[in-house]
Every structure is written in C-alpha cells, then in structure tokens.
Amino acid sequence: MKPDSHEVYGRKRSRNRGLGLVLGAFVLIVFAVTVVKLSEGADMRSPDNFGQLPPGSH
Template sequence: MATTPIRATHELHNRRFSRNFGLGIVLVLFVGIVYGLTIAKVGTDPRDDLGADWATAQEKAAK
C-alpha cells in the first residue's frame, strides 16, 4: 500500500482561509452590535414603574 506524501497547502487555500476568517470577524461584530442595541432598547426605562426602584437607588447613590 503506497502512502501519499504530505503536501503543503496551496496558496488558494490560504487566501480562502483569510477571507473566511475576515468574514467571520465581521459577522461576530455585527451580531454583537445587534445584541447590544437590543439590550439597550429592551432595557428598563428608569422613568417607568418597573424602573422606579432602580432610579431611586441611583439617586441615593449619587448623593
């Protein structure tokens, strides 16, 4: 049984990996931005009844 020699990766594979890695980073950043904006939008508003305790605590801490 003949063994196949180990070949070095082709230059095309290196370019494809770099492109995929860059795209992966962009997608992770996009998901992070969407997640952050969602948390900011859905977060408790200190002016409503749900945030009243939090707002009171913040005012006491500021004094």
C-alpha cells in the same frame, strides 16, 4: 497546502469577524433599548384587554 487555500481561509475569517461584530452590535442595541424601557417604567406587559373601554369612559 495550496497557496490559494490560505487566502480562502483569510476571507472566511474576515467575513466571520464582520458577522460577529454585526451580531454583537445588534445584541447591544437590543440590550440598550431594554434598559431604557425598564428605566422609564414602561408597561412591558402584553395588553390582554383588547376591545374593552377603560372604566368611566362610556
């Protein structure tokens, strides 16, 4: 092997670890937001009544 190929592999490994950490952090943030929304009892269903007024509001 050439001596400079070790440096290239080291850079790739370092970049892959950094990307893995960023991806892992993103997954944790999405999970945390989901847990918080579910614990607050937020209505997570999609609204299927666009354009309709609630009963008694007209």
